[in-house]
Amino acid sequence: MDLVEKGSSYYLLAVRLNNYSALGASYGGDLARAALQQVRRRLERHLGNTLITSVDDDKIILIAHNRLLESYAPKELIEILCTIVSTEPFRFEDHAVLLDICAAYRPLDVETSPQCFEALVESVTAELASAMARGFDGRILMSAKEEGRYRADMKRCVTLLEQIRGRTAFYVWRPVVDPRDQGRILYYDGRLRHANKSGQQLECDAALTAFERLGLSHIIDLQLVSDVLDELRADPLARLSIPIASASLDAHLLGPQAGWNEIFARLQREPALGPRLILEIADKGDLLSVESRGVLGLLRTFGVRIAVGRFGGGSASLDQLAGIAPEIIRIDSGFLRTAHQSERSRARIGPLLNLARTIAPCVVLDGVETSWHLMAALEEAADWVAGSFVGGTSIGRDWVNLDYGDAVTGLGSFHELFGEHPDAAAGSQLTAHYAGSHR
DSSP states (O other), rough: OOOSTTTTTTEEEEETTTHHHHHHHHHHHHHHHHHHHHHHHHHHHHHHEEEEEEETTEEEEEEEEEEGTTSHHHHHHHHHHHHHHSOOEEEEEEEEOOOOOEEEEEOOOOOOOHHHHHHHHHHHHHHTTTTOOOOOOSSOOOOOOHHHHHHHHHHHHHHHHHHTTTTTEEEEEEEEEEEEEEEEEEEEEEEEEEEEEEEEEEOHHHHHHHHHHHHHHHHHHHHHHHHHHHHHSTTOOOOOEOOGGGGOOOOSSSBBBBSSSSHHHHHHHTTTTTGGEEEEOOOOOOOOOHHHHHHHHHHHHTTOOEEEEETSSSOOOOOHHHHHHOEEEOOOOHHTTTTTGOHHHHHHHHHHHHHHHHOOEEEEEEEESSHHHHHHHHTTOSEEOOOOOOOBBSSOOTTTTTEEEEHHHHHHHHHHHHHHGGGGGHHHHHHHHHHHHHH
């Protein structure tokens, strides 16, 4: 093949701008075309010597030299490139948008004939075509209302990413505690907040919902999982939970087998982190898919626990929940908050707890905001609770800069409940060390 030098290694890359049509429908064709050219420029900048063979609709087909593959496997390099492009807002006129891309590859060599090359192009393009569609279907014209919401959602997404980079968005932590001994903390639940100009902490829920509506949750979720792994490394006794969108558990987020590789590699390098990480997905009808099961299985091999939140308030079936087999179920806080309204509302709590216990070994009753709520939780023999009455949100965690004795006790409770993962040996050594030094 004339395009490939003898003795060198090249790859055929197909890159798709997933939200090309949606961007065109919302902002106009000029922005969508400029966005695709921006993807091309960024690929050329990071890959170096490339040969663009075609730019067609939402796709770019190119040939790239293998120089970066000395350090990265092809799917890892694709993941890095897609992440770099997707997390940097593209600015066009007065607009700032996120570019959602995925990629697939095939190796090339000097023996590749023109006929084989065309077959490879068809194959790699078909692989992208079979990737999961995300967000708004841009083939359908947007109404004025849909266009306005799309733009508002995109603005929220760009703003939140910039706040995370500028460290004005951050996690606050809320403890999950034993209702009989509120100093006994099972783990901390993380929620994203941002600070306004006055320093007031505000929830980021609207922006996170915007990410979901646009089909871009993976862009922020993968970043936040990495950030929480940093927290776990910094505090070797912490057990931390963060919510992520169920769509982010797809095995092919950024291309075939690309999306979670960097997270998996880190969990493998630092085996003490996984067993102290909890990923929480909401009780919705889209919980389970083949791709999700594959990612969940790999996460569990590193000791990561899976929680399902808002149990009872969502639309997932019991079969779906049993298929996920979560280690933790969190009862939707609305049930406890409204339990005082009628005897019927109060009577729901016990059966919900018992039903959840048939699915997961750990059940958390959310919504303990008053002494009445705590009494109801105790009457129903709830094992673990969460809410402002038993522990509000805080930037720090109770044991940070204080006596580590409670943290050691909490880690012991965590291992007792879930069992100690084989890869948590380093964590066990730290537990013994801290316990010995704080007796």
